Every structure is written in structure tokens, then in C-alpha cells.
Amino acid sequence: MISTKNITFSYTKDQIFHMPDLYCEAGSTLLITGDSGKGKTTYLHILAGLLKPKTGEIEIDKTDIVSLSEKATDKFRGKHIGVVFQKSHFIGALTVLENLEMASWLATGKKHTKRARKLLEQLGIENQASKLPSQLSIGQQQRVSIARALMNEPKVLLADEPTSSLDDKNAEKVIELLTSLSKEYKAALLIVTHDNRIKERFINKITLI
Amino acid sequence: MIAKLAWKNIWFKPLNTILSVVLLTSSVAIITTLILVEKQFEEKFTSNIEDVDLVLGAQGSPLQLILSSVYQVDSPTGNINYDSAKVWMNNPYVEKAIPLAFGDNYRGYKILGTTHDYLVKYKAKLAEGKLFEKNFEVVVGSEIAQKLNLKIGDEFYGSHGDAEEGEVHENYAYKVVGIASKTGKVVDNLILCTIPTVWQMHHGHEEIPAHGEEGHIHEEGDEHQKADLTLDEPNMEITAVLLKIRNQMAKLTWQRVVPQNTKMQAASPAFEVNRLFGLFGIGVTALQYLAYGIMLISGISIFIALFNTLKERKVEFALMRVNGARRFQLLKVVMIESLLLCVVGFIFGTILGRVALSMLSNSSEEDFKMSFNPYEFLWQKEGALFLVTLFVGFIAALIPAVKAYNLNISKTLANA
Numbered sequence: 001m002i003s004t005k006n007i008t009f010s011y012t013k014d015q016i017f018h019m020p021d022l023y024c025e026a027g028s029t030l031l032i033t034g035d036s037g038k039g040k041t042t043y044l045h046i047l048a049g050l051l052k053p054k055t056g057e058i059e060i061d062k063t064d065i066v067s068l069s070e071k072a073t074d075k076f077r078g079k080h081i082g083v084v085f086q087k088s089h090f091i092g093a094l095t096v097l098e099n100l101e102m103a104s105w106l107a108t109g110k111k112h113t114k115r116a117r118k119l120l121e122q123l124g125i126e127n128q129a130s131k132l133p134s135q136l137s138i139g140q141q142q143r144v145s146i147a148r149a150l151m152n153e154p155k156v157l158l159a160d161e162p163t164s165s166l167d168d169k170n171a172e173k174v175i176e177l178l179t180s181l182s183k184e185y186k187a188a189l190l191i192v193t194h195d196n197r198i199k200e201r202f203i204n205k206i207t208l209i
Numbered sequence: 210m211i212a213k214l215a216w217k218n219i220w221f222k223p224l225n226t227i228l229s230v231v232l233l234t235s236s237v238a239i240i241t242t243l244i245l246v247e248k249q250f251e252e253k254f255t256s257n258i259e260d261v262d263l264v265l266g267a268q269g270s271p272l273q274l275i276l277s278s279v280y281q282v283d284s285p286t287g288n289i290n291y292d293s294a295k296v297w298m299n300n301p302y303v304e305k306a307i308p309l310a311f312g313d314n315y316r317g318y319k320i321l322g323t324t325h326d327y328l329v330k331y332k333a334k335l336a337e338g339k340l341f342e343k344n345f346e347v348v349v350g351s352e353i354a355q356k357l358n359l360k361i362g363d364e365f366y367g368s369h370g371d372a373e374e375g376e377v378h379e380n381y382a383y384k385v386v387g388i389a390s391k392t393g394k395v396v397d398n399l400i401l402c403t404i405p406t407v408w409q410m411h412h413g414h415e416e417i418p419a420h421g422e423e424g425h426i427h428e429e430g431d432e433h434q435k436a437d438l439t440l441d442e443p444n445m446e447i448t449a450v451l452l453k454i455r456n457q458m459a460k461l462t463w464q465r466v467v468p469q470n471t472k473m474q475a476a477s478p479a480f481e482v483n484r485l486f487g488l489f490g491i492g493v494t495a496l497q498y499l500a501y502g503i504m505l506i507s508g509i510s511i512f513i514a515l516f517n518t519l520k521e522r523k524v525e526f527a528l529m530r531v532n533g534a535r536r537f538q539l540l541k542v543v544m545i546e547s548l549l550l551c552v553v554g555f556i557f558g559t560i561l562g563r564v565a566l567s568m569l570s571n572s573s574e575e576d577f578k579m580s581f582n583p584y585e586f587l588w589q590k591e592g593a594l595f596l597v598t599l600f601v602g603f604i605a606a607l608i609p610a611v612k613a614y615n616l617n618i619s620k621t622l623a624n625a
Contacts, residue, residue, distance in 0.1 A: 041623055048531065050619040071535060078533015085622065089524045091214065093221035105210045107533035148532070 001026050002047070002156045002188045007056035009039070009046060019043050019056070020206050024188040026155065029179055032192045033199060034208030040192045043208065044160050047190065048083050049073040061155045078107030082149030082187065084178070086161035088141040090133035096120070096144050097129040103151045112151065119147040123177060139170035146177055150185055157187040163195050171197055211538060215545035218522075225514035230554045232507030237558020237598060239500035242565050244590045247493055249581050251486065254280070257394050258478040260305070260330055262460050265294055266449035268468060271476035272485065278309055278449035279478055281319055281395050282577050285311055288446040289473050297467065297475075298450055302459040305330075307451040312407035313367030313378060318353050320367050320383065320400045322407035322447075328389060330451070331396040337361055338387035344406045344437050348387040352397040359385050367410070378410055405438040408445055504601055507554070511547050511605040519543075519609050526613050527621040539613040547606030548599060555598045559591070 007019035017039040024030040034040050045051040047058060049065050058065050065076055090099050100116035120126040123143040128136055133144060142162065149157055159178060163171035175191075175198050182189035193199070219226050257279055266274040269286030276283035291308070298306035307330060310322035321327075325340055328348065338361045341348050349359050359365075364382040369375035383402065391397060438445075452475070454460050460477065467475040526539050563583040570581040 042619075045619040045623070050531065050622070074530065074533055074535050077531065083531050089528050091525050091529070092522075093217040094214065098217075102210065102214065102529070103532040106529060106538070111210075152533075 002058070002060045002190070004047070004059070005057045007043075007046060007053045007058070009042060009051065009053045016054070017042060019046065019053070020208065022190075022206055024156075024190060024204070026186045026188050027183045029182065029189040029191065029202055029204060031199065031202045031205045032190060032208065033194060033205060035194065038208040040194070040208055041160055044083075044158055044190070044192045047156070048081055048158055049077045075107075079152055080155045082152065082154035082157045084142070084145045084149045084157070084159040084162050086164055088133070088138070088145040090141070090144070092132065092134060095130050095132055096125070096136070099133060099144065100148055100151050103148045107152045116147070116151060119150055120144075122181065123147050139166055139173070142166060142170070142174055143177065146174070146181065150181055150187070153185050154187050157182050157185075157189045159189070159191045159193075161193055161195065162191065163193065163198060168197065171195070175201065211541050212545055212549075215542050215549055218542070218546055219549055222514070222518060225510075225518070226550065229507055229511045229514060229550050230557065232503060232510055233551060233554025233598065233601075234557040234561055236500045236503035236507060237555050237594065238561035238565060239496060239503070240594055241559055241562030241591065242569070243493060243496055243500070244587055244594070245562070245566055245583070245585060246569070246581060248587060248590075249585065250489075250579075253394070253579060254482050254485075257331075258482060260453050261451045261478050262454040263452040263463055263475045263477055264449055265289070265297060265452060265467065265473055265475050268472060268474045271474060272481045274449065274474065274476045275478045275481040277311075278451065279395070281321075281399065282579075285448045286474075288448055289450075291445045291447045292443060293471055294447060294450050294473065297463075297473075298452070300459075302454055302456040303452055304455045305453040308404060308447050309449045309451065310404045310407040310447040312402075312410055313369055314373060314375065315365055315367050315383070315400055316357060317373040318350075318357075318398060318400055320347065320402060320407075322402055322404035324404070327401060327451075328396065331392050331394050333389040333392045333394075333396050336388045336390040338385070340387055341402050341406075342386075344403055344409055345381055345383050346386040346406075347383045347400050347402045348389055349385055350389050350397040350399045350401075351391040353400060354388045359388070361385055361388065381410055403440075404447060405440060405442065408442065409438045504598070508601040508605045511550055511602060512608070515543060515547060515606060515609040519612060523616060523621050526616050527618040530616070530618045531622070536614045536616075539616065540610045543610040543613050544603070544606050547602040547610075551598045551602035555595055 001024060003023040004019065004021050006021070008016055009019065010016045019039070022030060022032070032040060032043060042051065046053050049068070053066060056066065060080060063076065065073060068076060091102060094102060097113070097116055097120070100119065101111040101113060104110060104112040104116070117126065117129065120129055123146060125140055125143050128140060133141060136144065157178070162174055162178065166174060178189060178191070191198070199205070261279060264274055264278050266278055266285065267287030267289050273283050274286045277285040294308065297303070298308070305326060307324060307326045311319065312322055313320045328340070335348070336351065338348070353359065363385045366377050366379055366382055368377050383400070389396060454463070463475045464477060467473055529539060566581050567583040570583065574580045
């Protein structure tokens, strides 16, 4: 589960973002919507511990990640937070399977090859395991991103516009995989999006103004 | 895992990698070859002048005299009268005097008239057979015996002078009585016999060569003498005398006194060899600068390659951070990539340098009877070269690595 309190953030002195408090149980989904420029991605980066907020608390599984040092944040993020980005990026020189193994190795020091293969199977791309990411279609790449985000069985799964570059069919499939897998792995799923195709599917919503 | 990633990254951009490795390889190869050649060259030159303080020979270039009489690579300066040489050889300051008389050659290998002391000086033992005692008995150097497949009891005819195509002296045949052990010095490539052998070979020669012809000994005595000549024969000529001197002062003064009072000169091998190294030194230094220049360029090439790919890899690095990588691990990836290139370049360079050296050795063996050993490792100098190579890699990777270390993940991902 994840909850936040009184988060504020500013890039410059003039402009301060007040992020609404949020709360999400393990296994459930929360949608964060809002127009461009309202700080959706910034909020996601704060939640992932990539940016330090000016004030406030973020509690993930009883740990306040705002108070952690940078090194501890890196470690915590690797173990407990999975992130899916709008565009998928990979380590170009490594195969799909190696990319997953690397994600697990960086966080825990172990490769967990079995888990990687199981995830690829659940996402229906097990036959792409030994290809380079650049050889996959965009839809397939997005699924590999999901697999990578889930590699360390995170407490929180953050998705930044996961469907915006996908067609209807793929978007549908990705959302379905995200929700079902986050339930299975008992992760709180937070989706940042302005994609109308998926807004209707979820009840829990926060809108940034 | 980080090292594996670095390795995979290197080969993901093969052209960049090959360029850097080729540059590194060539600079390391040049330097390795230079190090080995310089060391082995000096070693060969200095080991041959052990126990030779002065060389007595005909007037002319002292360097030529040293090269011809000690290293057997140049033609001699001319001949000297054995009787007048004896005056100096018997001087109390002289600890040991080894007379040399250049005669014929056999298939390009010099036949040298001398005394048994010559073998003692080079610490050459007899591997087989006995020493030369009578005229026309020869002891063969180890390399010649191996290459020409000579055995005890074999007989052969020599060709006149030092040209392989020279006129063949068919009136006397040389007989192999001994084979010397391997020494790694000039004696391995010589055929040794008594001095009177050289005299007698040219005695009764129908066509008398002109006086003072280089490399040729001939006497002016009775042309129809049938008995074997001995060292006591008067008025004969030899080519040079290797002298070991007891008195330090004499070493210096003789260099002046001998040419002033006789038609001979006394040259110091140590001095001439140093002069020679001085001449070589300029060329070696120039080549070294060239090689370090290439190494600098390879450093720049690695830097540019890393710097260029860093732009596209920024997102990759940010992603690794998201997955829990620490800043230091990113720095490590960049560093290891650069150092791996350097290690690969060094290994290839070391091998290539030795291949070049063995090729060089083959041709110098043919031309100068001087071979180099490509399998020798000079740990100290080559180790230093390895460290220099790694240092180049370290410097080249420094800026890209620090950039990776200081990467702003949030900004990189937001703009990706």
C-alpha cells in the first residue's frame, strides 16, 4: 500500500505544485489524471523517489521514503517500486531476458531467471526472451516493461501513460495485464494518464488541478 | 553483472570498438617491439664486448673495426702485420690477447682464424668433438651446425672473402672436428679454425689479390711452400686483435699511442657501442613518440565513442537507476567499458608486437646473423606499458563516467 500527505514540490521559486494526498491498498488501482502541465509526471517521479518533494510524506509499506538518503532511496526503489514508462526503454545491448535479470540483479543481487521466464509467459511473450528489445514491436516492448516493473515483486507499481503510444487493442490488453498482475503480485497500482480510453474503467480517481 | 553489461555494451557498437582497439593495438605493438628490440639488442651488443677492452686493427673507422672484429657485421678496416701486433700483444699490461684473421666463408658464414682463447672468451664449450689443432680443422658454431646440418667429420670448401658467391677455394677442404655449444653470442654463427689455416688457404693462390683488399688475408712469402704453416711464420698478416688490458690507464693511452706510433689503431668497443646506441637512440625515441601519439589518439577515440553513446544511453542509465542501480554502479559501467577496451587492445598489441618481432628477427637473422627472442617478457617495462594503457582508458572514461554519475534521472526520463 502507498499513502501520501501534504506533498509540495517546486522547480522554481514562483511555481509550487500542491499534490493531493492519495491512498491506495495493495492489489487495488488508483488513476491519477489531469491536463498536461499539471505535474502528473512530476508526481509520479516523486512517488518513485526520483525527485525529492519540498515537503510532505510518502509512506510505502510503513517506510517514509522522503526521509531516506539517496542511496537508501535507490535501494528501496529497486526492491519495492516498479515503474512502467510511457515509452519503453531498455538496455539496448542486452536481450529481453537479460534486461529482466539485470533489473532483479540491480535491486537484489540475484538474477531470478525463473521468475523472469514466468513473467514473460504470463505476458505472452516468452518466445521473445532471447531477442534484443529493439527487435520487438511497441506493444511487445510495453509488455516487457511491465514484466521488468514486476520482476522484484514490488509493493507499488507506477505506470506513466502506459497506453498513450498504443493502439486500442494493445492499450486494452496492457491495462488488463497491469490490473490483473498487480492483483496477483499484491501491488498497489497507480496509473498516471490522460487517456480517455481507460478513464471509464476505474472508479478510484484523483485529478490534478 | 556490471562487467558483463560493459562487455555487451562494447560489442553493441562494434565499429567504435574496433577503431579504438585497432589504435590501441598498434600503439602497444610498436612500443612492445621497441622495448624488446632495444633490450635484446643492447644485451647482445654488450654481452659480446665482455672482456674486450681494446681492439687492435688497421687504421680507419673505429666503429667499423669494432663492428667487424667483435660483431662480425661489417667488413674489416684492413689487415695488420702480425709481427708488429705481437709487440703490443706481449706487453705486460695485456692480460689476454686474441688474434683474429678473417678468411673465407662457407655459405655466407664467416670462417675465422683465431686461437682457443676465442671460445673461452665467449664461454663456448664443445658440444661435440674436439678443438681445432691442425690446420683446416674447424669448430662450428651451434647455429650453423643446426642450420647447415654439419656433423663431425664433414668436409667442405670455403668461398673467398665474405661474399657467399665468392670464388671457391678448392685446393684445401675444411674438416669439422668440433661443434660449439650455444652461447647466444656471435660465436654461434662462426666457423673457427687456426690462423695458419687462413694463411695457408691463400698461400699458393694463383691470382694474387691486390694489397689491402678488405677481408682478405694473403702473405707475401714463398708461393710454393708445401709444409703446413704455423703461427711462428714471419711477416704474416692478421685482421685484428681483441685485447683485455690489466691497466686502466693503458686502456685510455693506447687509443692515442697506438695510432701515433704504428699503422694500427686501438679502438674501445664500449665507447664505440655507446656511440652507436646514441645514433640508434634518436630513431628509437622518435618511434616511441609516434607510438605514444597513436596511444593518445586511441584515448581520444575512446573518449569520443563513450561521449557520443552517452547521449543515447542516458535513458538506459536513468532506467538502471530506477531499477535500483546506485550512481557508483553507472560510473563503474562506463569505466569498465573503457578499461576493457584497453585490456583487449593491450593483449592484441602484445601479441602483434611479438609477431612483428619474430618477422624482424627472421630478416635480421639473414642479414646480420642477429636474432631476437619474441617470447621474452620484460615484466617491468611491459607492466609499466600496461599501466600506461589502463591510465589512458581511465582518463578517456573520466568525463563520461562522471556525467553518468551525475545524471538527473527525473529530467532524463521526463524528456525521453
